[in-house]
Amino acid sequence: MKIAKLSNAMSLQRSVEQANVNHVKTVREVIDHVRQNGDKALFDYTEKWDGAKLTNLQVTKEEVEAAFADFDPQLVQDLEEAAANIRAFHTQQVRPNIDFQLDESSYIKYKITPLDAVGLYVPGGTAAYPSSVLMNAIPAVVAGVKRVVIVSPPSKEGKLPASVLVAARIAGITEIYKVGGAQAIAALAYGTETIKSVDKITGPGNSYVALAKREVFGRVAIDMIAGPSEIAIIADDTAFADEVASDLLAQAEHDRFASSVLITTSEKLAREVQLEVERQLKQLPREDIARASIENFGCIYIAESLAKAVDAVNELAPEHLEIITEQPEIISEQIRHAGAIFIGRFSSEPVGDYFVGTNHVLPTNSTARFSSGLSVDDFIKKTSVVYYSEEMWQKHYPKIARLARLEQLEGHARSVESRSWSKEEFHDC
């Protein structure tokens, strides 16, 4: 792992990936095909790309119960405890309606309504991520969404991973379909005979899934286009090198494009972490992935001061930030841009990835500058409700009419003025 002087914080940033034009074309064809042919297109693509010849898209209750019965009870209990923690913290995010009284009778209300239906994409492949199921599904359920649907590509044998089915059951999700890729996104956005359309699609996926989400954005809402995962660690000479190294590698093992950065005021720590990373890399099952990530997107920066480290992090806006210093809370208060912050040596990132209750779906690629991790807010919407009494209208309509005419919208002015006969006196005939 390279060591460098922290001079130009901007050099930490990776650029946003450009979409592959051929992939865009493929994804558009897939979407059109699903819109035209519905379920048939889903069966065809699933056979073609996942190698699974299905007769039924929907996972049966029996399949879920069988997966649950066979699952390690200790892991069921761990997942249930994690789910309870996620539920507890996300429940804190639930907001009340706002009631804003304008006079005795006139008011504005700001009404919170959950979305009707949400689709959650769960990636397939060798590694299943039950934690992602919990992180995406539970905020929707807490928000009050009535219909939460999971789509995920099946194995050649036409099955979904047991851990995904178990996590779905724990999260309370019963509508699960064996379909992945752009075709699953198309089905969620436009609906087929079997899969009714949803209002929002969340969850990570490969580049085809990401492109498909981008294509259907507007027709439905999407969560975000997530890039490779990242961690930045601010540490001083109080940090233990082996612990810091293990945290950098936990990030690096995700994929070759993951980025792990240490910013430290201690040259001694920098050297020790460098040695530790190498030592631990050799013992890691996913050594090849982690090594590629560390070599290409990993760096140890020596900062002149913690203040300079803070500046660099605010420039970087990392997805994850660990602060392992003598007074980590003071540093934390100075951070403006980060997806999630972990304070002190006992709060390493996996605490948040799996268990403590915060969401692990977080903004990558410096988008923490302007966006947030997944939350209950992503599954509700707000409607303003206005009630003006006759008295309020009487008092204010001339101003409204003037402002409308300033914008040359005469019809708007007449709309508020049209109520004016109501205040005329009735005369004797």
Add this chain to the structure above:
Amino acid sequence: MKIAKLSNAMSLQRSVEQANVNHVKTVREVIDHVRQNGDKALFDYTEKWDGAKLTNLQVTKEEVEAAFADFDPQLVQDLEEAAANIRAFHTQQVRPNIDFQLDESSYIKYKITPLDAVGLYVPGGTAAYPSSVLMNAIPAVVAGVKRVVIVSPPSKEGKLPASVLVAARIAGITEIYKVGGAQAIAALAYGTETIKSVDKITGPGNSYVALAKREVFGRVAIDMIAGPSEIAIIADDTAFADEVASDLLAQAEHDRFASSVLITTSEKLAREVQLEVERQLKQLPREDIARASIENFGCIYIAESLAKAVDAVNELAPEHLEIITEQPEIISEQIRHAGAIFIGRFSSEPVGDYFVGTNHVLPTNSTARFSSGLSVDDFIKKTSVVYYSEEMWQKHYPKIARLARLEQLEGHARSVESRSWSKEEFHDC
């Protein structure tokens, strides 16, 4: 204006416009050109498309003060009162941080941080919309955004409309640039010598502006891709036909693609509104626009019951909804999908467009199913902050390690386990 039986609510929906491929190409070229050539590209495009040969992109303080001094004092006062109302209601939307204690010392915080910098696009052309300046700028200011920038295309004389400058001054915005179109969006997203980049771009614009926003989405945040404006009105036989007609026309005068729909249980009202719309159309300055809108996207639907009307509106998810019935609040409570709701005959839509304090930037094209009008939420982001004490870590790390190994992420497991020597007893040597 046509009258129809309300049978199939879906028929109310207009489909989402497809982007013009040639426009996409042009917009991408413009963005690349601005990224490569900075200010020079902005000057060139402004001369080419707006016919203005500028020497300076930024509006001077003197220009703003001159516009303000010359402006009708009554209108200044009206705009100031509207601004105060918008500020008051949006201040209600400001949320506190969440502090969630896990044990005596461990906690999760959910920290609200305003964005650093926001750009607001203000369309040019003959009609200037000072109300849009207030609606976009004030929520950002209330959220605590330090830098709010306005971009707007100048006239041939190199000027921005006085009303826009006056509204900007009232909203407290001092950084204003004379540049519009896709080039303005590119400048806001990537920065030039004069215009520093921002983190989010909001505000309406023509199709080039909308496409440019879509292109830079991800690099920066955007508000939404707004479609043509819409109103639905639910009315029973207590409504006055002339008032309802004037509200339909207020919407229709916006543009030819605007949609105005009345859903009523009263055949009598339907006939009267039909006659009134025609009578009032003839007296409207923007008759041609309003007539095209009413003919193509206007309809009066006769509903069997108010319950059926509610169902239709929930299917339509209109941007604006007026409820002019005997018990409008009961109807309002049944509405799940609408951008903004106006209750009773004295709360016609222009009350919200200009004055009461709610935001008039609202979701169109049925996107009220999953999205909300502009609010303070659009200008803040949330960061989770986790602090785990040694005791909490000790209690939970085996579970976290097990969940990580379930996902084949050994490095994650080792990250939480690496802290374990700290609890080992020190022995005498």
